Amino acid sequence: MVTEGPVTAWVRFQHGDGIAFGSVVDGAISVHSGDMFADPQPTGETVPLDQVELLTPTQPSKMIGLYNNFAAAAAKNEWAHPTEALWFIKPTSCFLRPGGVIEPPKSYDGRVFFEGELGIVIGVEATNVALDDVDRFIFGYTCVNDVTAFGLLTSDSSFAQWSRAKSLNTFGPFGPVVATGVDPSAFTVRTVVDGRERQNYPVSDMIFSPAELVHRISQDMTLYPGDIIACGTSTGAMPMRLGNVVEVSIDGIGTLSNTYGARPAVEPTTAN
Numbered sequence: 001m002v003t004e005g006p007v008t009a010w011v012r013f014q015h016g017d018g019i020a021f022g023s024v025v026d027g028a029i030s031v032h033s034g035d036m037f038a039d040p041q042p043t044g045e046t047v048p049l050d051q052v053e054l055l056t057p058t059q060p061s062k063m064i065g066l067y068n069n070f071a072a073a074a075a076k077n078e079w080a081h082p083t084e085a086l087w088f089i090k091p092t093s094c095f096l097r098p099g100g101v102i103e104p105p106k107s108y109d110g111r112v113f114f115e116g117e118l119g120i121v122i123g124v125e126a127t128n129v130a131l132d133d134v135d136r137f138i139f140g141y142t143c144v145n146d147v148t149a150f151g152l153l154t155s156d157s158s159f160a161q162w163s164r165a166k167s168l169n170t171f172g173p174f175g176p177v178v179a180t181g182v183d184p185s186a187f188t189v190r191t192v193v194d195g196r197e198r199q200n201y202p203v204s205d206m207i208f209s210p211a212e213l214v215h216r217i218s219q220d221m222t223l224y225p226g227d228i229i230a231c232g233t234s235t236g237a238m239p240m241r242l243g244n245v246v247e248v249s250i251d252g253i254g255t256l257s258n259t260y261g262a263r264p265a266v267e268p269t270t271a272n
Helices: 071-077 131-137 150-154 162-167 210-220
Strands: 008-015 018-025 028-035 038-048 063-067 086-090 116-122 138-145 172-180 188-193 196-202 228-230 245-250 254-260
Touching (some): 018 038, 116 188, 116 210, 138 228, 138 245, 138 254
Antiparallel strands (some): 008 172, 018 028, 116 138, 116 228, 138 172, 188 196
8 A cells, every 4th residue: 555645754843932833854853833734834944853852743532552462473473363453552641752751650660661563644534435545544654652551451350451551641752753655565674772773674574554443443433534543563562661761763754763761770888
């Protein structure tokens, strides 16, 4: 599936006291006015990329995350392939900008995992979308780190806490851009932690493709412009340590970089 149109990298950013959006061209942002999803217009103003603070590139009403959507991970964990998309929701309160700090939760002291993923960005309100009509509802693609408090999932034997485990504050970083006009079928997702590659997997290994996900999920709920579908992760997701820099990279989109808390202070040593 190819999303038609020119290849463009869209960002939201703060510059001084104002928040704006635009497209990235040669290290600068071409500022636009209007609606990113509906005929945005260039203002003629440009701002150097290194002089702004990038924000989440959209303001979703929700992020939908996928479970068990990669064949390699299913094989490794001896999971059956699902017959329908298995999803959960991450709320707006967990979203985090590129470069932001993922906060270790105060209510939980167990392992917190990174999960590098491809994110689908919805561009048109979508309900009951036919599979052969999906392209016009997808605006573009972004990088996602689906942060998870792994121990919370099964901490209560009577109730799997997917929402809580996935939705703690700052547990939904995404960005740095939304890339439009790109074909996700050849994408590779890489996650690098403190310079060491931990994940490297092809999007083509998905059990349900991006198009199928939009089609299936839109039968259950309305998707709004800016909403994100995080397509699920493959093998290699691991717990983070304080101070880890986690980079989720997809060629054609860019690199989402966030730090997990701060490195523990090193006690000074004194000579005897």
